[in-house]
Amino acid sequence: MESTVRRTSSPEQQRNSPARVVREALGKALVDYYPFAGRFVDGAGGPASARVECTGEGAWFVEAAAACGLEDVACLDHHPLAIPAEDLLPDVASGVQPLDIPLMMQVTEFTCGGFVVGLSSRHALTDGLGAGQFINAVGDYARGLPKPRVSPTWARDLVPNPPKLHLAPPSDPPTFQFRYLTVDLSIGSVSAVKSQFHAATGQRCSSFDVAVAKVWQARTRSLRFPDPSARVALCFFADARRLLPKAPGFYGNCFYPVTLAAEAGAVARADVAGVVGMVRGAKARLAAEFARWAAGELVGEEEPYALWLRREPPFVSDWRQLGFLEADYGRGAPSHVAPLATLRFMPVALIVTPPAPRTGVRVTTRCVEEEHMPAFREEMKAFEE
Structure with a gap:
């Protein structure tokens, strides 16, 4: 970073x-x-x-x-x-x-x-x-x-410690040639999807919901699955602090990976507001899924944290509320915060704040390889049209 x-x-x-x-x-x-x-x-x-x-x-x-x-x-x-x-x-x-x-x-x-x-x-x-x-x-x-x-606050005793599932990464993890793409989503475009979702459901959604839905749909469309019934997945990281006893100042590792899946055809055909609904459904299941993991009820199932073993699913992380943009070393807040690390063993998309004076949502991705990049780029840019 x-x-x-x-x-x-x-x-x-x-x-x-x-x-x-x-x-x-x-x-x-x-x-x-x-x-x-x-x-x-x-x-x-x-x-x-x-x-x-x-x-x-x-x-x-x-x-x-x-x-x-x-x-x-x-x-x-x-x-x-x-x-x-x-x-x-x-x-x-x-x-x-x-x-x-x-x-x-x-x-x-x-x-x-x-x-x-x-x-x-x-x-x-x-x-x-x-x-x-x-x-x-x-x-x-x-x-x-x-x-x-x-x-x-240390407070590591507040974090559940269920029976360990297989979590160690392979000694020789696979690597992929994911290409870099950054796209800025304007406030107007994001707000338009929010309005569409509210009109269809009577519910509100966040800028994160819109951004992650667009990335998932754009990637799914660009991969051009020959079988529309093929399952495609998505993972995003949710802060689990609100599901635990309050511990102000806790700085440990307390995210939980939320995974959702759907048929490729359904994700590709829907409008962005429709994909937002899928994302919102996964967020609504967070508390119950986290409780099962914390209670040790996942024995025999796939470890939710084992994200590095396959090309799928892409994972999305939101950096906007982490506090990096508020860090002031005596010269004022940063004008720009950006990820620099490259992960070659898993597809990623990071949601950040564009450098001032730009507004909206910036999505920085490494989630498709060269052969799919032109289609992915066009799908992402079409969001602004």
Whole structure:
């Protein structure tokens, strides 16, 4: 993940470089979030039973500088990026295993005074909301606050621990050549579908419902299934915190994968509002499905978290409410937050906020391969017509 801050620096700000300020703030935040300063180690069952040892070794931090301004690289809003993504993300020294480190960060300073914060965190320790809470704590300290506005809570005992199903990824997971596509959905187009859905059902739907429905339908149509009765699936991540006892400040991994399936022909033929109805139906089943998982009633069934074993289903994650856009290191909120990591073993679509001053919903996808990209691109762009 990278967040871009564009602000004119005062002389005082120039003396206190962003990298130095963020690094000092990170050190303070790690006292509150001490597991991030530890290291992952294998448990008795190998990598599948890994745990965090609170060794106090600290996060991995990299300071970098670019010989250009953000305007020179289109504020990193075009693909392919003018600066390779790997140059904006932290890398470790030879002999250091990056998967052992819960959190890594890099601050890249530009000649214009703006900077990019590249963050890499492990889902084994925290989900997106937890990572957003942590990065805001870093921002709080960077702005001189005596403590974070949200105090962290461990509370891992509140998360259900049902009998483990087979979850370990294969030693040699399959890889696919999914192509990159970003499409901005305008407020007008999204609102039109919301109105259609309300007129047909009397119910309201969210911008997320519309975006995920469009991606699923566009992908299904572009794959051109010869058998319209073939089943197609979709997975999206839902925050399960509301299904557990309240624990303000909890920053653990608490998402649950919601999966739905339908006939390819039904998804392809429906209007977007009709597909929204399918998505809403899956969301309505979340509480009951989560309860079954928490009660250990899925023994003998497929592990819901085993998403990396096949080309299907594509998974969708919504980044807009994770808190990354609110992180202020003393120079103002980021103008842009975007995913940089590439997953070659599963199709993905991420919903983010477009860079200001644009409005609407941005969908960043890697979910079809080259042969299907032209059709997928046209289906996504047709949403605006």
